[in-house]
Amino acid sequence: MCWILVCHQYETSIAFSVNTFDFLRYQDPWLAQVFTNGWLSVDTFFFLGGLVLTRSLLPNLLASRCLSLIYFYLRRFLRLAPSIALVAGFSATLLRLLSYGPQASLLQAYVDKCRAHWWKDLLFINNYILGTDNILTLNNCLSQCWFTAVYMQLLLAMILLLLLLLLLPISCRKTAGMVVLVTATVAALVVPLVITLVYHLPPSQLPQLLSSEVSEYQRRMMLTPWCRAGPWVVGVWAALLLHYTDSHNINIPKCGVLTGYLVCTAVVMALLGGLYPYNHVWPTRHYTRAVAASYGTLARPSWALCMAWIVFTCHTHHAEVVNQLLSYAAWWPLSRLSFTVYLVGPVVQVWCASVQLTPVYFNYLSKLFECLGVLFISTVLSLVLCCLLERPISSLATALLPYQGGVEGRSNLEAGNLLKTVESEPQHYDNQLISTTTT
Template sequence: MAGKLTITLLLVAIVGLTSGEDIWEELKKRPLEMFERHGNPVYEAVKGLPKILKDHSEIKDDEPVLKTVGGIYLPVPNEGINQQCIEDVQNLAYVWDHPLVLEYIMMRLFQFWPATIPDSWGVPGDGILNGNSIPWGLQEECTAVAANVTKSRMVPFNATFRGKYCLVHIENTNTSYPYDLPEEDLQRKVYNDILNFPDYYYYGTCMPSSCEEADLVESISFTFNNTAWSLVDVHCQTADREYIEKNDGDTAFIVAIGIIWCVIVGAAIVEFFVNWAKKPEVKEGPLKFWLVLSFYRSMSSIFKVVNKTNPDVIDCLHGLRALSMIWVTWCHSYSLFSKVTQNLKGLQNITDNALDQIVFNGSFSVDTFFFMSGLLATYSVLREKAESGRVNWIMYYVHRILRLIPAIALTCFFMATVAKYGLAGPYGPYVNSENLQPCRENWYMDVLLVSNFADDTSRCLPQSWYTAADSQLYLILPVLLVPLTFNRKIGLITLSGVTVASFAIPCSLYAAFNLKPYLPFAIPEIVPKETSLNHDYMPWGRASPYFIGVWAGWLLSAYRGKKFKMPLWGAILGWCVSATVSCLILLGMAPYNTVNDPVELPSSISILYGGFSRGAWALSLLWVVFACHKGFGGPVNTFLGHACWLPMSRLAYSMFLITVPVMILSNGMSYVPLYMNHLNKFIETCGYLFVGGLMAIGISITSEIPVLSLEKAIIPRPGRNVQEEPLKES
C-alpha cells in the first residue's frame, strides 16, 4: 500500500508539471485522497511495530503520531536528546498531524520526505510466525531524503536535514512458553517453539540526520524499560556511510597490492618482448627470478589443460577437490546467512528428504580435504625419497609455510582493510563490527595457523580452523613418515597404532563428556550444538580421515608404476561397499536431524557415529582413489579425472579462503532480507563460486603462484618437480 502511495505521488507530480494549475483545483476537491488512513505510510507504520511491541491498550488511532512511533522509530524529546534533533522530529510530526501543511510540502514544493521517511521504515511483513522478524525497511529510500523547507505562511518552521537510516536490534527477554508442556513431549515443544513469537527483531527506521545514534538508543531504551523487550544495539548510517573509518592500513594495503601487480605485470611485459625477440637464453639468466612472477605465466598455469596422463598425477583428485569445493560452498551458503534470512523458522520445510541431509552434512566435504592432504603429503615425500634417495625435511616445512601463509595473509589483510568499503547495506555495520573487526585484531591467529584454538568470534576467517588443524597434523606427520622411509615394517606398525588412536580418541571423548555429533536441525534439548563443534575443530577430531589419507598415499606409492590385478567381482564389491558406507554416513542420521519429527539420539549411536563416521568416510574415499588410479574406476574415473576440473582444482585453496568472505560481505551488501530454500541457495551458490573464483584468481596470481614459483626457481628439489602437473598439498 505504501509503495502504491509513492507511485501515485510521483504520477501526481508529473501531471502537475504538465497540466499547470488544473491539478490543484482537483486536489482541493479531494485533498490528499491517496493519503487517507489505509494508504498513509505513517498510518501503516503506526499500526505495525508499535502495536506489536507496545501494549495494544496504549495505542489509540486518534492520538498524535509522535506519541505512537516515538521511542520506536524516532527519538522522543527529553533531556538527553540534542536540541536540533528535537526540533526536526517535532517538525516532522507536525507535518504528519496537519494535512494542509503536508499537502503544501508535497504538492507545491515537490518534496516527498514526509512520505518517504515513514515509507522507508521497517514494518511487520508476512510470515512473522515463520521467523520473519527482520523488517529492514528500505535504506536507500531513507538515505535519499533531502528536506529543505523555509519558514513561510504555510510552513511555520525551517527544516534542512538528510535522512539517516538505522537498524535496531531488540530482544524479547520473556522466554517462557505459553503452554505447559511435559519435558518428554519434544515434538509438541518444537511445534510450540515454531509458532511462538520471534524472540528478536532487527527493524529499520529513518530519522533526521541531526539526530545521533545515541539519541535513538536513549529513546528506545526508555520506551522498552520494564517490558519484555530490551535494546541490544543500534547502527546508523547516512548516504556517505560515516561509520567507515579510513585509516593508514587501507592505504598500506592498496599500495602493497599496487606494487605487487606492477611487478607481475611488468614481468609479463618483459616476457612478451623476450618471446618476441626470440631470445630464450634470457629466461635462464638473472631475469628468470623476475620472469617466474609473470602474470601471463601464472594465468597459463591456472588454465592450462593437460590431456596427457602423467603416471605421477592422481587424476581423480582434481574432480574430488573441485566437487568438494562446490559442496562446502553450497553448505556455507546456508549456515552463514542466518542473520539476514526472513524465514528461519521455516527450516523444517527443507529438512526431510535425502537432498537436505546431503547439503547439511557438508562437513564431510572438509574431511575429503583432510584425506587428500594426508594422501598428497605422504605420496610426495615417498616419491621424493624414491627419486633422490633422501628427503629434505627442512624444505618439507618451508614449502608448507610458503604454500599456505601468503594467501591467508592476503585474504586476512583484505578483510581487515578495504573490505569494509563494500558494506553498503543495512546489515553492513554489523558485519563490520562482528566479522571484520576480528580480522583487524586477531589476523595473526589465522596467519600463524592456530585459529582453531580460538572461539568463533575471535577468528578472522571462520573456515581458517581447517588450515590450522590440517597444518598441525602436517607438523607431526614426519613422526610417521621417517620410519616409513627407512624401515617399512616399523613404519607401518607405527602408522597402524596412530590410526587406531585417531579412532579411539574421538570415541573416548564422546563417551566421557557425553558429546553429540553436530546436526544442524537437531533439537537443542537433544543435541546441544556446542558440544561437538569445538572437538571437531581440533586436530584429534579430524585425525582419522587425515591418517587414512596417509595410508592411501603409502598404498599408491607402494604400487607406483606397478600393475594391480583384481578380479571383477572384487572391484564390484569394493564399489558397492564404498557407496554403501558413504550413503549410511550421509543419510543414516536423518531420523535425528529433522525438525518435523525429532527422535532422541542414543548415546551409543553418538559414540559410534561421532567416533567412526569421519574415518569411515575417508576409507570409502581411499577405495575411490585407489580404484580410479589403478584402472578400476570406469566411468567414475572418467568423470573425476576429466581435464575440465583442472582450473578449479588449482584454484581450490584460494577459493576456499575467499568464498566465505564473499558470503560475509554479501550479508553487508544486501538491501533486503533473503528467503531460504534449496533453489535460491543453489542459484546463490553459483554466484558465490563465480565471484569467489574470480577473486581466487587474483589471490593465486598475487601470492600463491609467484611465491611457489620463486621457491622452485631458487631451491630445486629433485623428485618433487619431475611432473608436468605438480601435486598440491592442500
C-alpha cells in the same frame, strides 16, 4: 569445493529470512541431508592430504634426506600463509568500504574480528586459541582457516615422525614405520571415541544443539587434529598401498569392482542420511550415546575408505570410466583454484549477506541462485588471487627451497617413475637434484 560453498550459503541468510519458520525446517526433506552433512566434504581434503603428501615425502625417507623434509614443510607454509595474510588483511581493512544498508553492521563485526585475530590464521594456531567466551566466531578472523591449521599440524606431525625414523638404521625403518602407522591408526579411532563418551558429545554438529553445545563439540572434536586424523591416516595407508603394489599386475574381477562401488555407494548414503531422525531443529527422536560414539568415531574414516577405493580402482585400471571422468583436463585449472576459493568464498558470502536491503524469502530455488552467484564471484576473485599471489609465491618458494627427492607438483606417471627409481637405484637417485618450478 562447490559442496562446501553451498553448505555455507544455507546458513548465511537465516538472520533476515522473512519465513524463518520454513528456513528452520529446511533439513526435513531427506535430500537436504546432503547440505546438513556437508562437513563430510572436508574429510575428502584430509584424505587427499594424507595420500598426496605421503607420496611426496616417501622418496625423502627412502633416500635419507632430512633437509628435504624440512624444506617441504617450509614450502607448504610459504604457499599457504601469503594468501591467508592477504585475505585476512583485506578483511581487516578495505572490506568495511563495501558495506551499506541495514545489514552493514554484520560486515563491520567481521572486520573488527579480523583486526583482532588475523595473526591466529597466519600462524596456523587458530584452532587452539579460541578465547574464553565460548563463542568461537568471535575469536577468529577467517573461520574457514581452521582447516589449514589442522592440515599444517598433521603435516608437521608426519614430518617429525619421519625425521625420527631417519635416525634409525635403514634396515629398521620399514618395520618401525609400520609400527608407528598402526599406532596412529588405532589412536585415530580410539581418541574420538573416548572424547565423545567422556564429554557426552553429539554424533555431529546437529541443528538442534544449543550454542554452548555447538561450541563444546567444535572445541573438543571438530577443530582438533587428533580427532580429524582418521581420513588423513586412511590417505597414508592408500599411498603406501599404491606405492608397494604393481598396478599392472593386480587383477580384480569386474563383479568385484562393481560390488566395491555398490558397497561404497551404500556407505556414502548411510553416512549422509544415517542421522536423518536426529538432524532437525525439531527432531523426531534423540540420539543415544551408542549412536553418537559409533557415528562420531567411524563416519570420517569410513568416508575416506570410500574415497580410497575410488583412487585405488582408478590407479589399477579397473575403473576406466570413473578415471576418465575424474582425470578430465578441465578439472586441472579449476583444482588450482580450490584453495583460493576456500579462502575467498566465505568472505564473499558475508559481504553478500551484509548488503541485503530487504528480508529474503527462503526456498530451495532462491538458494540455488544465491549459490551460483557466490560461486561465480568467488571463482573470479580467486583466479585473480591465484595469479597475482599464490602461484608466484609458490614458484618463488620452489626456487628458494628446491625439491630434492620429492614428487610434489609432478604428474602421477612421473611420480611413480621417481618412486621406483629410489628403490631400484638409490645411489644414482641420491646424486640427482630435482628442482621444479610450478607455473
